[in-house]
Amino acid sequence: MKDVVEIKSLFRESEKYADQEIVVEGWVRTNRGSNKFGFIELNDGTFFKSVQVVYEAEFLDNFEEISKAPVAAALCVTGTFVLTPDAKQPFEIKAKNIVIEAGSEADYPLQKKRHSMEFLREIAHLRPRSNTFSAVFRVRSIVAYAIHKFFQENNFVYAHTPIITASDCEGAGEMFQITTLDLDNPPRTEDGEIDYSQDFFGKKASLTVSGQLEAEIFALAFKNVYTFGPTFRAENSNTARHASEFWMIEPEMAFADLTDDMDVAEAMIKYIINYVLENAPEEMEFFNKFMDKGLIERLQNIVNSDFERVTYTEAVEILQKSGEDFQYPVEWGIDLQTEHERYLTEKVYKKPIFVIDYPKEIKAFYMRLNDDGKTVAACDLLVPGVGEIIGGSQREERYDVLKARIEETGMTEEDYWWYMDLRKYGGVKHSGYGLGFERIIMYITGMSNIRDVLPFPRTPKTAEF
């Protein structure tokens, strides 16, 4: 078998290949030339950039055929690798032999011109071949790995929490129902109700909106754990920031209070950004140039900042004294809006901030009640350019307080039997947070629509591919 060199290696180890005969495979990005010679930009998917292949009629029997090789055709090129320090591109391949491994038809939709993002979404099966999406999805892969690497190197256990859930009580949003019943004629009980005892799981089942409650189970066994999996919202929101299917990371730490929680979140964010800047410099340069001019500077600023920590009560005071004309007026007890969050992180602190200790009324039942009886040990991480990117809390570990909170919010303790059990048996203090994976990808790439950082986005009325 011939030894094919990945184009990534040509860029990363150019010297090694200088003046060597090499074989590369890849797809034609552009092909232009005269009747004597031509230039092909060949991309093999292993790297953001393409390599230039120079071919000449003098050396190729099939010059005619190659000069007509269309965009997207797959080639195998044998030739000499030549460093070209004085040219625009750092090197090129002088072809000795080119074989067309697969052709491409003339109506290939991804010709070299600017396409709208909307059009590219319609050809989601081809858009990963464009510069923008090749960069987005490679960065997505690299960030996913950075997240695993960060947690594994810190001895966190990766917990696969369930996707299908029969507990209707996660309480974090509208859920998709899953069923194998015949919708046309579902079985019914004597009372005429749908008979879910005959459904696949013997009861009503849905897609998870969060793995947190199950992650707490694992944290109280392994101390430090994280989830990384898909979650779902059946909300009919058509915004640039909401999708019906998205991925979440939910770390959970036992023997950890809110301060420990924030320490881990801050370290993780910095680790991810450093990792992607180091491991995808070409892609990041591209985003910085074409998507968001201040991107790299902003990310470097985050890596070099100590994140600020401010209470909700202090934040409200700052906003009230700011003299700003907010669309949503500020008073103690409101949920902070993006305009407030961005004002705080961009104008006041000019760096990421954690806002902590929110009014209990606007936060989830499982967050730990502070001694003031009014606030809970929650933390939201706000970053310049976006606003909230992480939401976390110390969890209520006190059986009686949790029981009271559950009753207060109109839920039923029995539905949470195993969650309550965790408080009975070694239910030590513990904390965690949730990071929306697509949110961090948007933040790192400067892409402004969540549909453009998901390979095949699912949104209301859209589940193509």
Next chain:
Amino acid sequence: MKDVVEIKSLFRESEKYADQEIVVEGWVRTNRGSNKFGFIELNDGTFFKSVQVVYEAEFLDNFEEISKAPVAAALCVTGTFVLTPDAKQPFEIKAKNIVIEAGSEADYPLQKKRHSMEFLREIAHLRPRSNTFSAVFRVRSIVAYAIHKFFQENNFVYAHTPIITASDCEGAGEMFQITTLDLDNPPRTEDGEIDYSQDFFGKKASLTVSGQLEAEIFALAFKNVYTFGPTFRAENSNTARHASEFWMIEPEMAFADLTDDMDVAEAMIKYIINYVLENAPEEMEFFNKFMDKGLIERLQNIVNSDFERVTYTEAVEILQKSGEDFQYPVEWGIDLQTEHERYLTEKVYKKPIFVIDYPKEIKAFYMRLNDDGKTVAACDLLVPGVGEIIGGSQREERYDVLKARIEETGMTEEDYWWYMDLRKYGGVKHSGYGLGFERIIMYITGMSNIRDVLPFPRTPKTAEF
């Protein structure tokens, strides 16, 4: 804040802590003693093994309280770390101070005695604290990471293929329907049919059974890619090897034929096994002792073998000539049963084997037709002790051949418009395979029921937690 040492560090870097005063936190596994002193096995979840804490009435004000600390209570222990080279355990902590951070009630279900696997499944919120499940789920996490590491270090792009799918045509098994319609009174068209245009995605939607078709999209952009995500089967099978929700890894490689495919699969399996033997030696020793006596030897044998490659036709001949009395008689054209697979890998070759070139009738439509017109370029990896663990193939990249195969199998080309498009535009040869994540975990741990390698298994009539 006090500097808490993880119990893992005590085991991995014992010398460093010798005679030092340290602080550890963890949960009581056992607590036994007299009225003068006592011993606590303390486990903090960061490591398979526990550390022994020795406490004496002479040094502890709260000796009485500590001597009654029940199993599962959470403690913070300050004391001197002492190497004990002559004792059963390699070191112990002589306690100076012990604080109970969380109590535990007397009816804690996980007392130190043997419980049945069935009982432990009923307390899936507590079983990760047992030796067996602490080992299983830590190995699960380590293997997941090994898989990411293997692919990322080889420059594969991690592709998040969709969980929700509106194409009913993956054809790999029964699917769960997902909906937001009111099952009690669904909207209907004028014809009286369920009106799926009013469902969330504007059409009927299901949970994915495989990400392969979408992975092909990514492979034809990035060359080497892999998926790692949950997949679903709505099959009513109650076996020890089937779950309704499980995780799959599906690598896909462009410019790769069946041989390349097998090379990657073989390298991956060896990488994973090496990684887990190196990074979870205590857990593997436990499995080898209590679950499956020959486990480590069998795994090492796999790492040191060159996997054999044999055609289906040859395999059938070997089976026919074997003189074995199989339950299912062997003739060319049958699907190999586990008894056949295990005979081949355990008795004939005594190592892992790839069986290739299966009859097209028993394989999927997308597998590449061989020149004989009868077989397809499929490969199944069979391993001793289990049978099939990986299924892969070279994909049919020829538009006309694929079209014919789709028609032959009674499907509709239009349903596959984007899959066909891939064959029109640079659809070079490509190959891939699927690995059931739980299958490899069962293989590596020796656990015999898939319900015991999934944190919260989903099976017919079961979706608790």
